[in-house]
Amino acid sequence: MRIFLERYFEFSRLGTNWRTEVLAGVTTFLTMAYIVLVNPAILAQSGMPLPAVTAATCLSAALGSILMGVVARYPIALAPGMGLNAYFTYTVCIKMHIPWQTALGAVFLSGTVFLLLTAFGIRQLILRSIPQELYAAVACGIGLFIAFIGLTKAGLVVQSPVTLVQLGNIKDPTTALSLLGLGLMVALEIWKIKGSILIGVLTVTAAAWALGLTHWTRAGGGVQSLTATAFKLDIPGAFRVGLLEIVFVFFFVDLFDNLGTLVAVTKRAGLLAADHSIPRLNRILFADAAATVAGSLTGTSTVTSYVESTAGVAAGGRSGITAIVTGLLFLVAMVAAPFIGIVPSAATAPALILVGSMMLTTVTEIRWTEPLVAVPAFLTVILIPLTYSIANGLGFGIIAWAVLHLAAGKLSRRDWLLYLLAALFLVRFVYLSAS
Structure with missing residues (x-):
């Protein structure tokens, strides 16, 4: 069995071994384990039960990471996406007054669309139609x-x-x-200590308790707590016309997150093909889409690939075993559910600030001296936080890109899908203004 697994995961070609892969998987988990604390804290504000969301976060991350490792054989871990969980809670549930059950239905529909478009090759076509600079701008905007x-x-x-x-x-x-707490997390990052965010969150939590700044009433947790959110999604409600834009945002933001992560991880690991394409791309996209569907069924927002996977790659991870180990550790982390309520906002807030700052690294990928690129990118970056909506920033960026290139006479037939997306976003904005 061991020889079979080493052949299946191509240990020899990748120049790796079991010890390296396991340690890389642990490194990836420690780097992104903060999501076990932060994601439930965000989604709970939508009215979702905190222990259930914690268990769903761990389970969906475990399923997604293991599926990615087994099917796609890449050292890429998955979990509920930062930014997407904020959109789910603050825009969809709080601002638009949509029940979390219906929002989960929209996540399920977006995941189903992922699967269908991946099967027909359309998702790959959409990925190629979006300019790289807008991908970078979306990441920056979500970070802010x-x-x-x-x-x-x-x-x-x-x-x-x-x-x-x-x-x-x-x-x-x-x-x-x-x-x-923010200072501590940054210091740990500078010292390159793995799990800096998680250590910071736990340290601030302990300090808050010692100073009497937080109080906790024990809540149920673990696998049994999933009954409060599992299969509670409202799919018929999500079919309402007013929720189409929500499905649209979940779909496209996940596309952007995945592309950036795939490029970052595969470049760092040296896994890109000679023509700069990503081998087994269909399998990667399938694993991501299936994880989103599973996440909505268990009770969490869109599951996506995590750029923190590069930490495991830096530790030597090259095969799917890295992702599998990370997934197994998320299963173990489910025991944290009964204790998650002890974490105060003073502990999760600095984690959000630090993660946001980390997402701004892609700003250097934007050609700021070229107005055709800089203006759409700037609109995308600035409107996401100022309008409290990823959809608005994303939409204005794509529309501005299409309009400016059209005005400059740089219209190309190969960009037809980009202009179609711009038209769809324009219709969306007109619809929102009229409603």
Whole structure:
């Protein structure tokens, strides 16, 4: 069996071994394990039961990562996506007043669309139609969105009747503790200590308890808690016309997340083909889509590939075994469900700020000296946090790209799908203005 597995995962060709792959899987888990704490904290604000969402987060991450490792054989781990969970909670459930059960139905539909479009090769076609600079801009915009949410949760940014927002009171214990937590996480990152975010969250949580800044009532957790969210999705409700845009956003943001992650991980691992294509792309996309469907059924937002997988690659991971090990550790992490309620906002806020800052690394991929690129990219980046909507930033970016290139006489038949997407977004904005 061992020889068969080594052949299936191509250990010899990739120059790897079991010890390296296992350690890489552990490294990836430690780097992204913060999602076990942060994702439930965000989704719980939509009204979802915290213990159930914690268990669903662990289970969906485990299923997605293991599926990616077995089917696609890549060292890419999956979990509920940052940015997408914020859109699910703050835009769909809170701003649009849509029940979380219906929002889960929209996630299920987007995952089903993923599967169908992957099977017919359309998803791959869409991936190739979006300019690389807009992918980078979306990542930056989502990073600012996540960081802004973290800043408000920390109390560092508060509402102002005059200037909309202003600096909060840094003497407030929660704000001060959040800043100390952020400093600790950054220091651990500088020292290259694995699991820096998780260590920071746990340390701030302990400090908050010691200072009497948080209180906790034990809640149920583990596998049994899944009954509160599993199969509670409202698919018929998600078929309403008003939710088509939500499915649309879940679909496209996941596309962007995946492309950036795939390029980052495969480049770092040296797994790109000679023509710069990604081998077994269909299998990667299938694993991602299936994980999203499974996540919606268990009770969490869209599951996507994590760029933190590059940490495992840096540790030597090259095969699907890395992802499988990460998935198995997420299964073990399900025991954290009964204790997740002890984590205060002062602990999760700095994690959101740091993760948001990390997502800004793609800003260097944008040609800021070229107006045809810079303006659409800027609109995408700035409108995502300022309108509190990933959909708005994404839509304006694509429309601006299409309009400017059309005005400059750089229309090309090969870009027909991009212009179709721009038209769909324009119809969306007109519809929202009329409603």
